[in-house]
Amino acid sequence: MSLANLTPSPGFEKWLPIEYRDLVENGPYFRDKKPKVSDMGKFKEIVEEHPMCAGCAMTLFIRLVFIGLPSPEHTVIVGTAGCGRLAISQGSIPFIYGNYGDTNATASGLKRGLDVRFPNQFKDVLVMAGDGGLIDIGFQHLMHGWFRQEKFTTILLDNEVYGNTGGQESGMTRQGQILKMAPRGKKTGKIDAMGLAKVSEVDYIARIAPTNPARVARTVRRAVLVAREIGSSYIQAYTSCNIEYAIPTPDVMQDAFDVEKDRYGFEEIISDRAKEFLAEVEKKEKKDKK
Amino acid sequence: MNKPVDFQKRELKGYSNVQIGEKSKYKDTQTYTDPSFLFNEAEATPAFMTGSEVIREAIKRANIDLSVAYPITPQSEAAALIGELYAEGYMGDYFRGENEFGVMSQCAGAAFGGARVFTTTAGPGTLRAFENFPMWSGARLPIQVCVTMRGVNSPLSIQPDTMEAYFLLETGMLVWHAETAQDLFDWILKGYIVAEMPDVHLPIAVCCDGFFVTHTKDTVVLPDEKYCLPPYDPYRSPVPCMDMECPPVRMMRDPFVMKSNYISYMTQASWQLEVRAAIERSRKHTKALIGDLIECENTDNEIVMIASGTAVSQSREAIRLLGLEGINVGLIKIKTLRPFPHEEITEALKNAKKIFVPEFNVAGWLAREIRAVIPNNERVVCGPHVAGGMTMPSEVIADEIKKAMGMKVSGMTARG
Ligand SMILES: Cc1ncc(C[n+]2csc(CCOP(=O)(O)OP(=O)(O)O)c2C)c(N)n1
Ligand code: SF4
Numbered sequence: 001m002s003l004a005n006l007t008p009s010p011g012f013e014k015w016l017p018i019e020y021r022d023l024v025e026n027g028p029y030f031r032d033k034k035p036k037v038s039d040m041g042k043f044k045e046i047v048e049e050h051p052m053c054a055g056c057a058m059t060l061f062i063r064l065v066f067i068g069l070p071s072p073e074h075t076v077i078v079g080t081a082g083c084g085r086l087a088i089s090q091g092s093i094p095f096i097y098g099n100y101g102d103t104n105a106t107a108s109g110l111k112r113g114l115d116v117r118f119p120n121q122f123k124d125v126l127v128m129a130g131d132g133g134l135i136d137i138g139f140q141h142l143m144h145g146w147f148r149q150e151k152f153t154t155i156l157l158d159n160e161v162y163g164n165t166g167g168q169e170s171g172m173t174r175q176g177q178i179l180k181m182a183p184r185g186k187k188t189g190k191i192d193a194m195g196l197a198k199v200s201e202v203d204y205i206a207r208i209a210p211t212n213p214a215r216v217a218r219t220v221r222r223a224v225l226v227a228r229e230i231g232s233s234y235i236q237a238y239t240s241c242n243i244e245y246a247i248p249t250p251d252v253m254q255d256a257f258d259v260e261k262d263r264y265g266f267e268e269i270i271s272d273r274a275k276e277f278l279a280e281v282e283k284k285e286k287k288d289k290k
Numbered sequence: 291m292n293k294p295v296d297f298q299k300r301e302l303k304g305y306s307n308v309q310i311g312e313k314s315k316y317k318d319t320q321t322y323t324d325p326s327f328l329f330n331e332a333e334a335t336p337a338f339m340t341g342s343e344v345i346r347e348a349i350k351r352a353n354i355d356l357s358v359a360y361p362i363t364p365q366s367e368a369a370a371l372i373g374e375l376y377a378e379g380y381m382g383d384y385f386r387g388e389n390e391f392g393v394m395s396q397c398a399g400a401a402f403g404g405a406r407v408f409t410t411t412a413g414p415g416t417l418r419a420f421e422n423f424p425m426w427s428g429a430r431l432p433i434q435v436c437v438t439m440r441g442v443n444s445p446l447s448i449q450p451d452t453m454e455a456y457f458l459l460e461t462g463m464l465v466w467h468a469e470t471a472q473d474l475f476d477w478i479l480k481g482y483i484v485a486e487m488p489d490v491h492l493p494i495a496v497c498c499d500g501f502f503v504t505h506t507k508d509t510v511v512l513p514d515e516k517y518c519l520p521p522y523d524p525y526r527s528p529v530p531c532m533d534m535e536c537p538p539v540r541m542m543r544d545p546f547v548m549k550s551n552y553i554s555y556m557t558q559a560s561w562q563l564e565v566r567a568a569i570e571r572s573r574k575h576t577k578a579l580i581g582d583l584i585e586c587e588n589t590d591n592e593i594v595m596i597a598s599g600t601a602v603s604q605s606r607e608a609i610r611l612l613g614l615e616g617i618n619v620g621l622i623k624i625k626t627l628r629p630f631p632h633e634e635i636t637e638a639l640k641n642a643k644k645i646f647v648p649e650f651n652v653a654g655w656l657a658r659e660i661r662a663v664i665p666n667n668e669r670v671v672c673g674p675h676v677a678g679g680m681t682m683p684s685e686v687i688a689d690e691i692k693k694a695m696g697m698k699v700s701g702m703t704a705r706g
């Protein structure tokens with residue numbers, strides 16, 4: 001997208017909804033200085049209104065992802081059935097929803113299609129989907145996208161449950177949890193998706209809980225840049241479901257800290273070539289800042 | 291809505307993204323060619339080849355951006371030949387997906403991003419992919435899938451059987467059924483033109499009967515390979531292309547799926563109707579390119595056979611055999627199953643007293659389709675039909691007709 005594309009023709013502005021004008025004037029597109037997490041409230045975010053449950057940690061995380069995008073003006077998001085889609089689809093970035101669990105196959109085609117059409121302009125493709133969507137029904141496409149080293153980012157919104165269908169056990173649910181469809185407690189453990197990403201030689205892998213917003217934005221930025229230049233990237237984020245796990249709204253952040261300590265400590269696994277690349281990018285950024 | 295359109299005299303305003311005569315972005319030995327020139331005037335020579343090779347020849351001239359493949363008989367050969375075209379530089383990208391659901395999702399992704407996409411599948415592959423087809427049409431993605439039809443039952447069968455076309459009928463896709471290799475060649479190219487029209491903009495399944503068409507050799511007239519179609523222009527789509535080259539829009543204010551209200555139901559219902567209306571709007575473009583949606587021979591006879599695909603060829607021979615015995619039978623070839631040529635069929639069958647529908651599937655679905663649209667439908671005999679890969683020799687068809695007409699039949703085919 002070019003800036004000219006975004007800017008309304010003179011005389012037309014007043015007919016556009018106020019949100020659009022706000023997006024043009026105060027949005028995150030084409031800014032010399034990208035708005036930071038600490039600027040929240042001072043710029044027009046890509047997503048604001050959404051119909052997700054009050055206090056849902058997933059929505060906070062999604063807002064942070066949007067802030068972390070290095071080039072929202074050249075990003076396309078692929079999602080699927082699940083709670084996250086309810087907020088992501090309200091954003092001012094194209095959001096593709098095909099079928100449940102198809103995200104990583106769709107993103108493979110999308111990224112390649114965009115590469116063929118725009119050989120001289122990068123286009124960032126980002127998948128954001130739930131644990132059911134990626135680890136159960138979409139598992140084969142997730143894995144094969146990695147095996148093919150497809151150049152897009154996958155963000156797993158891990159609430160350890162099928163939230164959108166009312167609280168069923170998923171592959172990412174922990175052992176012993178009693179949830180719908182696991183009435184005697186889940187027999188087996190949480191799938192080691194980080195390990196799977198590692199053996200698939202994903203170039204950038206991160207595990208994160210939304211306890212440190214600036215870190216979330218930085219992680220997203222790294223993952224997207226690696227996917228743009230190097231290979232696949234994967235972020236596994238704990239985004240609690242306060243409804244199905246009965247977490248009182250005021251305790252959602254405390255839960256995130258507790259889970260972070262218990263099993264969701266921040267971890268990055270970066271391939272050598274991605275490390276080299278990120279070091280260069282970040283060095284240059286520091287220099288530019290000075 | 292369906293005014294006649296003369297394709298040959300029409301200026302192709304749509305391809306403003308390139309100049310006709312420009313070198314192809316992929317293969318510099320090819321030039322973007324006005325489709326009406328390519329189809330009607332370009333120097334063409336006959337070639338003798340298999341249906342799979344015919345698919346390759348069509349794709350060579352179709353100027354696709356991307357193709358995704360997955361092996362399943364009887365389309366594997368065609369899908370691999372397209373890979374060879376990729377190796378020769380005829381398209382931007384090509385790869386093997388992980389299964390047909392993945393393949394069709396990959397095709398969707400590429401089409402969402404504005405690419406012209408081609409894939410092939412068959413039988414169980416079509417069914418594995420199925421969730422994607424109504425999604426493609428709802429999302430208005432003009433993807434082309436060539437379906438080389440085969441059995442979908444258990445025990446496993448790889449033999450020709452047209453059941454899967456029945457399943458495709460209500461997906462909101464255009465569904466065409468080629469009889470011959472020439473149909474297949476022409477319709478793959480013409481299919482893109484129709485599917486990509488802004489007032490259509492729908493996916494298209496160009497179906498053919500597996501083996502009978504894919505694995506037999508036939509003579510096909512091919513325009514010179516220096517010509518190819520102009521590229522797809524995704525900005526003629528009736529819905530925004532997902533490439534972030536148009537102003538960012540909030541795609542949805544309220545996710546319809548979560549709302550139980552009148553507006554939500556209305557939106558869903560009217561969009562489904564719009565997809566069906568777009569299928570109907572495709573008629574005018576289709577007729578301009580492939581002629582009438584049905585082809586009639588001697589339909590003033592009291593007995594008429596009506597079929598699609600290779601059942602038409604078998605019927606044609608059966609009619610010749612019956613003619614030798616002084617029994618005159620008419621023939622209707624149906625080219626497009628969606629849009630379904632109901633008015634044309636009704637008109638062509640108005641004098642028929644007995645109507646036979648030879649088919650390669652156990653359900654006899656084409657007979658049902660015809661019964662559903664014509665008056666006095668007790669005239670329709672559901673059959674003869676075979677399934678599971680059985681052949682339907684013309685003698686069998688001829689004998690079935692004689693039996694149904696209360697005539698004596700002789701020979702093996704008449705046994706129980
Ligand atoms: C093919 C198919 N199967 C099942 C569903 C039903 N479905 C919709 S959302 C959902 C659960 C989503 O859970 P998850 O992916 O973990 O995301 P969450 O809602 O927890 O964020 C399911 C099973 C569907 N839409 N499509
Ligand atoms: S069901 Fe759970 S994950 Fe879904 S919106 Fe509500 S709190 Fe969030």
